[in-house]
Amino acid sequence: MAMDVVEQIRQLTAAFDEFVVDVGVDEVIARGEGTAPTGDPGWNQSRREVIDNGSPRTRLGLVAAAVLLVGGLVGALTWIGRGGSDSTDSTTPMADVVESPATTPASDGSAAELASPLTAMRSRLTNQADTELFVVQATAGSYWRLATLAEFDGTTWGFPQTPLTQPGSPIGDGRDLEEIRQEVRIVNLGGTLVPAAADVIQASGDDGLRWASESQTLVKIDRDLVAGDVFEIVSASPRSELEDLQAATSTEPGDPIYLEVPDDVPAPVGEQARQVTAGATTPFETARALQGWFQREFTYSLEVQPGHGNSAMESFLRDRIGYSEQFAGTYAVMMRSLGIPTRVAVGFTSGVDEGDQSYAVFGKNAHAWPEVWFDGLGWVPFEPTPGRGAPGAGN
């Protein structure tokens, strides 16, 4: 009989202790002076900025240099640009923002949120369900998105580890753009990610705001959000007519990551995906078929174990009960297994319409949903979670 796992772990750490060369002060100081290599180039890069600049404002030199500075003066809006050749923003990976130690190490909550925004959502749904997190004055209601996640490693959906290739042609080219102007006022929202309707094209607030375009994330890099923070944001997305969606192909999202699933995704996930969408002939029909299946056959509940990794997906498909974390994550993995580029968005539903163009958003409005790529139309949100109308084209 195999040795018990507790004892195996003890032996494994003993093996680690033999393997790991002790860390000496000289080596530490040499790395601090930038004279020794590090295994994590992104970390070292941002650390160099710290050594070279020192002042808090330029501490995240890598990010500041690479990303278009957003706003600065209250009321002054800066054109961020949209993906494609005309954009003046550069594609700063969230991985660089996440891994550089900021002026102070992020609070445990914001560090956890950046490591896995999808996992961090649960505590908003449960612990903060009736807490007002933020209020949006907006010209129209929308899902308020915090981030999009492109990488699934079998355990979590997260920000991609390496920069992503952007799509070749600007999306929404020649189409009507639906614009939403928002003023987001923070009440009790923690962390560093600023919620906004898809896709942000202008934003202002204060100096610490950055736009990570490839993850479509608006992030405070100097500190966590605090009550009273106000951000003025303009978002625009192409109005997608039904016939455009029905005719669209789904082949050029720019980066291959949007089709990648780890080798160890359980076989039932792909099998179920093929079974459910067998009759669909276009990507849009496939996306709608899968969405409809989840909405009809599954039950919404928060009384399930958190998690959206491989074994959680297996249980989810078997028991058919869960909340948006599982619906969004599983839908996205299934769509990728069918060869259709998909990613996971995390954020909030529109919240309580208070009238007068004001939306109050509570912890219970925390939400995750999948976005499917359609050539020429961009990322289109779908809604597999039962009990909700679809945010956009899925309707």
Place this chain on the structure above:
Amino acid sequence: MTDGDAFEALVERVKPGLLQALVATYGPVDGREACVDALSWAWEHQDRLVDVEHPVGYLYRVGQSATRRFLTKPVPARLVEILETRFPEVEPQLMPALSRLSVQQRTVVVLVHGYGWRQAEVARLLEINPSTVRDYLHRATDRLRDEIGGSDGDGRR
């Protein structure tokens, strides 16, 4: 005491726990790298650490990086050799199974079962409730038992 002496004393105090914590989270390769990175940051920012009550926890967070993952493959040849010759009863599937746990569950289970930390110490490191640590510990251990096999001593699996 010169700056260098004070720093050396700090490293002496902090490194054992910090290295174990980061190896528990990121494995022996990235964990060591994270430890050197965090301590080199500490060298640059000694003033920040003056009033910090729990420097191991503070530097543990500094060492976090979204691009680091728990080591699975390729396992360095030297580690394979150590395991095969000195610790042959460690299942080869244990490391992949550990990598599949959540970051926090893995950190808890390796620190408690592997490095012998008390649950309260892990709770302080991760800034979570001791009851959460206990919960993670049980769930992760059960899951590893399912995946790796091995009894809990009472013949139950």
